[in-house]
Structure formats: C-alpha cells, structure tokens
Amino acid sequence: MLAAVPETYATAWTCLFRNLEIVPGQLLVIRGGTSSFGQAAIGLAVNAGARVIATTRDPERFGMLTALGAQRAEREEPHLSVRIAEAKRVDAVLDLVGNSTILDSLAMLRRGGRACLAGWLGGLDPIADFNPLLQMASGVYLTFFGSFVFGTPGFPLSDVPLQEIAEQVAAGRLKAEPSRVFGFEEVREAHRVMEANQAKGKMVVVNA
Ligand SMILES: NC(=O)c1ccc[n+]([C@@H]2O[C@H](COP(=O)([O-])OP(=O)(O)OC[C@H]3O[C@@H](n4cnc5c(N)ncnc54)[C@H](OP(=O)(O)O)[C@@H]3O)[C@@H](O)[C@H]2O)c1
Structure with a gap:
C-alpha cells in the first residue's frame, strides 16, 4: 500500500x-x-x-x-x-x-x-x-x-510531510488503499480497466 x-x-x-x-x-x-x-x-x-x-x-x-x-x-x-x-x-x-x-x-x-x-x-x-x-x-x-x-534544489522531497501522511493513512484518516491490485501477469487487464474508466482510484501491479 x-x-x-x-x-x-x-x-x-x-x-x-x-x-x-x-x-x-x-x-x-x-x-x-x-x-x-x-x-x-x-x-x-x-x-x-x-x-x-x-x-x-x-x-x-x-x-x-x-x-x-x-x-x-x-x-x-x-x-x-x-x-x-x-x-x-x-x-x-x-x-x-x-x-x-x-x-x-x-x-x-x-x-x-x-x-x-x-x-x-x-x-x-x-x-x-x-x-x-x-x-x-x-x-x-x-x-x-x-x-x-521533486528532488531538484528548489523542491526537496523533505518539504512534503510524507511521514505524517503515512501515519494518517495508517490511522484511517486518509484513504490510500488501492482500488485494485493486479499480479504482473494481469497487467493487460489493469490497462483495460483503466482505459474503460473503471479504475476508481489508484491501481497497483505487483511484480512478485
Ligand atoms: N502534476 C503532476 O505532477 C501530476 C502527478 C500525477 C498525476 N498527474 C495528472 O493528474 C491527472 C490525474 O491522474 P490520476 O492518475 O489520478 O488519474 P486517474 O485516476 O486515471 O483518473 C481517472 C479519472 O479521470 C476522469 N476523466 C477521464 N477522462 C476525463 C475527461 N475527458 N474529462 C474529465 N475527467 C476525465 C474520470 O472521472 P469521471 O469519469 O468521474 O469524470 C476518472 O475517474 C492526470 O492527468 C495525470 O497525468 C499530474
């Protein structure tokens, strides 16, 4: 996640x-x-x-x-x-x-x-x-x-409170759960879902 x-x-x-x-x-x-x-x-x-x-x-x-x-x-x-x-x-x-x-x-x-x-x-x-x-x-x-x-001199990533964001996600105050998780062999299906406007959020493809 x-x-x-x-x-x-x-x-x-x-x-x-x-x-x-x-x-x-x-x-x-x-x-x-x-x-x-x-x-x-x-x-x-x-x-x-x-x-x-x-x-x-x-x-x-x-x-x-x-x-x-x-x-x-x-x-x-x-x-x-x-x-x-x-x-x-x-x-x-x-x-x-x-x-x-x-x-x-x-x-x-x-x-x-x-x-x-x-x-x-x-x-x-x-x-x-x-x-x-x-x-x-x-x-x-x-x-x-x-x-x-991000990562260039004027925009250090440290500017963003990522730790605080991760804590809010863990506490359920921010929603970051992927809408769907696909195996690597399902990458074509992931693209189909995305192109059909059915993603409804962030989808993750896992290469495990
Ligand atoms: N500036 C940056 O650094 C940055 C970083 C990340 C992403 N982006 C950009 O931010 C946008 C969102 O990225 P994402 O990955 O979050 O997208 P996403 O989840 O794939 O967005 C899907 C949504 O796009 C809407 N949509 C599709 N075609 C549309 C159209 N013609 N007019 C209006 N809405 C349309 C649909 O909303 P409905 O069907 O509900 O209307 C759908 O729910 C993209 O353009 C991406 O390139 C920019």
Missing part, C-alpha cells in the same frame, strides 16, 4: 499547501475529483479544514466524492463557472481536467483567489489562441505544478 502513496499524495500536498496556500475554512473546488490524484487531494484538503466541492462527469459518482469528505459534488463541464452557486467566491481551484477548463477555473475565483493546473484528464491540447486580455479573469493567480521537479 505504501507504494501507492508518494506520487499522488506528495503532488497533491504540494499543490494544496504550497501553490494554493490553502488555510482552514477556505472554499476549494477540485476538478477531476474521482481520479486517484483528486481523491488524495480531497482527503488532504478536508483534513486541513477546507470546504471542498469536487467534480466528476458522472452523477452516479457524487456519493463517492461526498464519502471522501467533499461538502458537495458538481457535474464536471467546461463552463462550470457559469453554473456554480459560489462563482466569484471560490478561494482556490485544483484543476486536474486541465487546459480545456483552466480559464473557466480562473473565472470562478474571487479576487486574489488561486488556481493550480496539475492534471490533464481532458487532454493535452493547448489553450487555443490564449489571449489574457480577452480570456483571463482579473486579479487572480494561475499556478502550475509538475512532480518531475
């Missing part, structure tokens, strides 16, 4: 507490909440006292998000900022859907709010004809984080 922790939890922790500077009571929207990364971020943010709204494209998964501690789930869609009741009052957005939604994420923030772009579930196409003057909300912060910087 420990193997499933660092990539998602170290990345989610850094996005939340370094890039977004989340503090208790803040309203945070996590787009792509049912992903393994999103689930880790929901747990960390809720434990830190944030109020979390998490998104999925599938309303049947709303219960999964609220069971993780999200205050509410919303259906993921490109123009969520137009529909969400808290538009212009959101303190922070962790956007894992990516380039196709990040401008919409900026549009739901309050002045001084922050968005962190850290996932590309919606694809890697660049933001088309990005023109900040015409498309970007005023007075908000856009940040990016990629885990490939």
Whole structure:
C-alpha cells in the first residue's frame, strides 16, 4: 500500500499547501475529483479544514466524492463557472481536467483567489489562441505544478510531510488503499480497466 502513496499524495500536498496556500475554512473546488490524484487531494484538503466541492462527469459518482469528505459534488463541464452557486467566491481551484477548463477555473475565483493546473484528464491540447486580455479573469493567480521537479534544489522531497501522511493513512484518516491490485501477469487487464474508466482510484501491479 505504501507504494501507492508518494506520487499522488506528495503532488497533491504540494499543490494544496504550497501553490494554493490553502488555510482552514477556505472554499476549494477540485476538478477531476474521482481520479486517484483528486481523491488524495480531497482527503488532504478536508483534513486541513477546507470546504471542498469536487467534480466528476458522472452523477452516479457524487456519493463517492461526498464519502471522501467533499461538502458537495458538481457535474464536471467546461463552463462550470457559469453554473456554480459560489462563482466569484471560490478561494482556490485544483484543476486536474486541465487546459480545456483552466480559464473557466480562473473565472470562478474571487479576487486574489488561486488556481493550480496539475492534471490533464481532458487532454493535452493547448489553450487555443490564449489571449489574457480577452480570456483571463482579473486579479487572480494561475499556478502550475509538475512532480518531475521533486528532488531538484528548489523542491526537496523533505518539504512534503510524507511521514505524517503515512501515519494518517495508517490511522484511517486518509484513504490510500488501492482500488485494485493486479499480479504482473494481469497487467493487460489493469490497462483495460483503466482505459474503460473503471479504475476508481489508484491501481497497483505487483511484480512478485
Ligand atoms: N502534476 C503532476 O505532477 C501530476 C502527478 C500525477 C498525476 N498527474 C495528472 O493528474 C491527472 C490525474 O491522474 P490520476 O492518475 O489520478 O488519474 P486517474 O485516476 O486515471 O483518473 C481517472 C479519472 O479521470 C476522469 N476523466 C477521464 N477522462 C476525463 C475527461 N475527458 N474529462 C474529465 N475527467 C476525465 C474520470 O472521472 P469521471 O469519469 O468521474 O469524470 C476518472 O475517474 C492526470 O492527468 C495525470 O497525468 C499530474
């Protein structure tokens, strides 16, 4: 189970507490909440006292998000900022859907709010004809984080409280149990499940 922790939890922790500077009571929207990364971020943010709204494209998964501690789930869609009741009052957005939604994420923030772009579930196409003057909300912060910087001088892994995270996992305060564990000979099936959008969390392949 420990193997499933660092990539998602170290990345989610850094996005939340370094890039977004989340503090208790803040309203945070996590787009792509049912992903393994999103689930880790929901747990960390809720434990830190944030109020979390998490998104999925599938309303049947709303219960999964609220069971993780999200205050509410919303259906993921490109123009969520137009529909969400808290538009212009959101303190922070962790956007894992990516380039196709990040401008919409900026549009739901309050002045001084922050968005962190850290996932590309919606694809890697660049933001088309990005023109900040015409498309970007005023007075908000856009940040990016990629885990490939862990271990470089500005981003020591010791910055992340991995021991504390592991203790919270052991105590049941954070959920890190893999959704499924496969033997190495089942790696094709693991890919099939992932590509069919049935993973519902982190899957582990064991080479024993
Ligand atoms: N920045 C970093 O350092 C870093 C580190 C790790 C991962 N990542 C990135 O973070 C993202 C999440 O990674 P993961 O491994 O946690 O993913 P994952 O568990 O494989 O994510 C699966 C989820 O993706 C959602 N999804 C699939 N296609 C989508 C689409 N077109 N639009 C919106 N949602 C879609 C599905 O949600 P629903 O069906 O419920 O909507 C599904 O539950 C990936 O883009 C990954 O590359 C970044």
